[in-house]
Amino acid sequence: MNNMNNDIIINIEDVAKTYQMGAETVHALRSVSLQIRKNEYIAIMGPSGSGKSTMMNIVGCLDTPTKGTYLFENENVATMNDNELADIRNRKIGFVFQTFNLLARASTLKNVELPLVYAGVKKDERQQRAFAALESVGLQDRTHHKPNELSGGQRQRVAIARALVTKPSIILADEPTGNLDSKTGVEIMRLFGELWKNGNTVILVTHEEDIARHAHRIVRIRDGMIESDTINPSPAEV
Amino acid sequence: MMGISEYFESARIAYQAIIANKTRAFLTSLGIVIGIFFVIMMGWFLDGLDNAFDKTINAIGTDMLYVDKWSWGGSDDWRSVQKRKPISYQQALEASKKMTTAELVAPHASKWGGKITYQGNTLGSVSIVGVTAPFVNTPIGNLKEGRFFSETEDVHSVEVVILGYKVANAFFPDRSPLGEIMRINGRKFLVIGVVNKRGTIITDFIDNQVFIPIQTFMGMFGTARRGVQIAVKAGSQELLDEVREETRVIARQVRNLQPGEEDDFTINESQMFRDEISTLRLYVWGIGIGLTGLSFFVGIIGIMNIMFVSVTERTKEIGIRKALGAKNRSIMWQFLVESSTLCLFGAFIGFLLCATVIFAITSAFPDVDFLTPYVPLHLLFIASIVSIIVGIFAGLIPAYRASRLDPVEALRYE
Numbered sequence: 001m002n003n004m005n006n007d008i009i010i011n012i013e014d015v016a017k018t019y020q021m022g023a024e025t026v027h028a029l030r031s032v033s034l035q036i037r038k039n040e041y042i043a044i045m046g047p048s049g050s051g052k053s054t055m056m057n058i059v060g061c062l063d064t065p066t067k068g069t070y071l072f073e074n075e076n077v078a079t080m081n082d083n084e085l086a087d088i089r090n091r092k093i094g095f096v097f098q099t100f101n102l103l104a105r106a107s108t109l110k111n112v113e114l115p116l117v118y119a120g121v122k123k124d125e126r127q128q129r130a131f132a133a134l135e136s137v138g139l140q141d142r143t144h145h146k147p148n149e150l151s152g153g154q155r156q157r158v159a160i161a162r163a164l165v166t167k168p169s170i171i172l173a174d175e176p177t178g179n180l181d182s183k184t185g186v187e188i189m190r191l192f193g194e195l196w197k198n199g200n201t202v203i204l205v206t207h208e209e210d211i212a213r214h215a216h217r218i219v220r221i222r223d224g225m226i227e228s229d230t231i232n233p234s235p236a237e238v
Numbered sequence: 239m240m241g242i243s244e245y246f247e248s249a250r251i252a253y254q255a256i257i258a259n260k261t262r263a264f265l266t267s268l269g270i271v272i273g274i275f276f277v278i279m280m281g282w283f284l285d286g287l288d289n290a291f292d293k294t295i296n297a298i299g300t301d302m303l304y305v306d307k308w309s310w311g312g313s314d315d316w317r318s319v320q321k322r323k324p325i326s327y328q329q330a331l332e333a334s335k336k337m338t339t340a341e342l343v344a345p346h347a348s349k350w351g352g353k354i355t356y357q358g359n360t361l362g363s364v365s366i367v368g369v370t371a372p373f374v375n376t377p378i379g380n381l382k383e384g385r386f387f388s389e390t391e392d393v394h395s396v397e398v399v400i401l402g403y404k405v406a407n408a409f410f411p412d413r414s415p416l417g418e419i420m421r422i423n424g425r426k427f428l429v430i431g432v433v434n435k436r437g438t439i440i441t442d443f444i445d446n447q448v449f450i451p452i453q454t455f456m457g458m459f460g461t462a463r464r465g466v467q468i469a470v471k472a473g474s475q476e477l478l479d480e481v482r483e484e485t486r487v488i489a490r491q492v493r494n495l496q497p498g499e500e501d502d503f504t505i506n507e508s509q510m511f512r513d514e515i516s517t518l519r520l521y522v523w524g525i526g527i528g529l530t531g532l533s534f535f536v537g538i539i540g541i542m543n544i545m546f547v548s549v550t551e552r553t554k555e556i557g558i559r560k561a562l563g564a565k566n567r568s569i570m571w572q573f574l575v576e577s578s579t580l581c582l583f584g585a586f587i588g589f590l591l592c593a594t595v596i597f598a599i600t601s602a603f604p605d606v607d608f609l610t611p612y613v614p615l616h617l618l619f620i621a622s623i624v625s626i627i628v629g630i631f632a633g634l635i636p637a638y639r640a641s642r643l644d645p646v647e648a649l650r651y652e
Contacts, residue, residue, distance in 0.1 A: 057646050060561070062560075062561060062645045062646050062649070063644075063645075063646050082565070082566050083565045083566060083567075086560060086563050086564060086565045086566070087563065087565070089560075089561060089562070089563050090562065090563020091563070095561050095562070097649075101554075101557075101558045101561070101649070102558075103555060103558065105254050105258065114247075114559070114562050115562045115563055117243050117244055117247045118244065118559075118562060118563040118564050118565070118568060119563065120243060120244070121243065122243060123243060123246075126243070162562070166563075
């Protein structure tokens with residue numbers, strides 16, 4: 001294997017996903033091939049019903065394809081069982097969701113610690129790392145607040161800290177600014193830009209051109225197929 | 239392997255879930271509360287019963303044999319027992335002379351329905367027991383106060399009496415009866431001693447006795463048709479088998495039984511009360527287990543139901559946890575810990591309830607001395623284990639369902 005190939009984190013080959021909805025078979029993804037390399041900043045775009053969400057679920061190892069191969073850092077994810085997938089998600093993927101998806105009853109620090117709990121990291125180290133992650137998103141003085149005591153932007157930053165805390169191979173953000181006002185949205189996008197500069201691989205899943213234009217590569221999906229896969233010549237800087 | 243951190247995480251979540259829904263948690267665990275209540279109450283009562291049994295056999299004497307026409311146990315055929323001839327005083331004396339292995343062999347006789355009078359007050363249905371001086375070495379020689387009578391007093395039919403605990407208490411609740419003169423079936427007796435309390439729930443009657451010298455007894459009630467019993471003291475429990483064997487051989491000799499003929503006497507001993515106790519135990523146990531089982535059944539359904547609710551309520555949370563890397567077994571574990579914690583919480587409430595009720599009962603009935611005024615700690619231990627097992631059992635299906643949720647579906651849930 002050459003150097004270029006060693007850089008590939010995600011290697012999706014001819015992946016399809018079908019669902020059975022009653023008597024009808026829904027082809028959410030027909031045939032998709034996609035490679036994502038280390039430290040790319042990529043946006044996956046598409047209108048609703050395009051198969052974008054299915055694509056995200058498969059990339060995020062929340063779901064497995066019906067057909068095709070999916071190598072995540074050379075491990076075949078397509079044939080993994082629930083627990084193996086959970087392990088991949090835990091170690092290699094940092095999720096950021098539109099609705100933040102923080103645990104309401106747990107403090108900021110506990111929320112950020114959670115992936116480390118499932119990774120079996122001991123308490124002291126866990127707290128240290130969670131605190132460092134919160135520090136990196138500028139929330140070191142909010143560690144004992146509950147999510148409902150934070151603003152939307154702060155909540156999303158907690159979610160980003162939680163995504164970062166395991167030092168994952170990719171950060172997968174699903175409409176990360178969808179629930180935020182535009183000013184806060186810009187702040188969050190600036191944060192993603194910083195993450196990329198620090199060497200992270202960032203994948204945005206969005207239907208907003210404004211968000212996608214921050215990425216360096218834009219993949220458009222329509223009707224379960226990749227419509228286009230282009231380099232963004234002038235990524236937006238914030 | 240699941241990390242210890244995950245265990246604590248689950249326990250913490252479970253604790254928070256219960257704190258967040260205190261009333262619901264309490265109502266849900268009510269079945270368990272009641273179940274644990276019955277388990278502990280039953281255990282406590284049976285413990286008391288066992289205690290009573292131990293006291294009883296000590297009061298009767300663990301190394302004592304009582305040769306009698308009548309059987310205590312009721313295992314012998316009642317009609318053939320009734321046809322037996324009474325053991326005569328002569329036979330008893332003869333047996334005493336022949337026995338070599340026993341520490342003490344002595345005849346005694348009793349009359350039921352005796353009447354005791356003191357200063358115009360009369361107590362009926364007291365057992366009057368004629369004993370010999372060596373009885374001081376049997377459990378009835380264990381005196382609360384005063385002394386036993388001597389051989390001289392026995393031989394000379396002196397009118398002295400040793401009162402059983404209940405009799406003494408009936409006439410002299412707050413002072414010593416020593417030196418008082420009481421009438422037994424009309425005849426005057428000097429009180430010289432009081433026996434320690436010996437009776438318990440099933441052997442209360444043994445405190446309702448008075449002891450007089452056997453010669454005096456014979457003088458009052460005659461010997462012709464009155465049966466006597468032979469008390470045999472083995473000296474220790476280890477010697478009991480040997481002494482019982484000799485007692486049987488000698489009793490057959492003095493009763494002139496031919497080989498092949500059945501024994502026309504019974505060798506009674508304290509162990510015979512075990513039958514009575516075990517029947518009572520069985521009833522208590524049966525009722526207790528029945529009630530406990532029913533409560534746990536209701537409890538399990540309640541817990542299971544609330545766990546289904548909890549799983550549904552927290553579908554989104556399950557999705558988040560799975561996205562962050564929770565394995566199926568972690569989710570399963572989380573809900574099992576929650577249901578067991580709920581049950582453990584119920585057990586704790588049940589335990590407090592028991593402690594209160596037990597305290598109330600023992601305060602209200604201080605005379606029922608076989609009931610201990612505290613909950614034995616091993617019962618708390620058992621109750622905890624049982625409740626955890628019940629919790630796991632009740633949580634199994636909901637937890638399994640939670641663990642199998644599809645993360646994509648669960649994350650979409652609102």
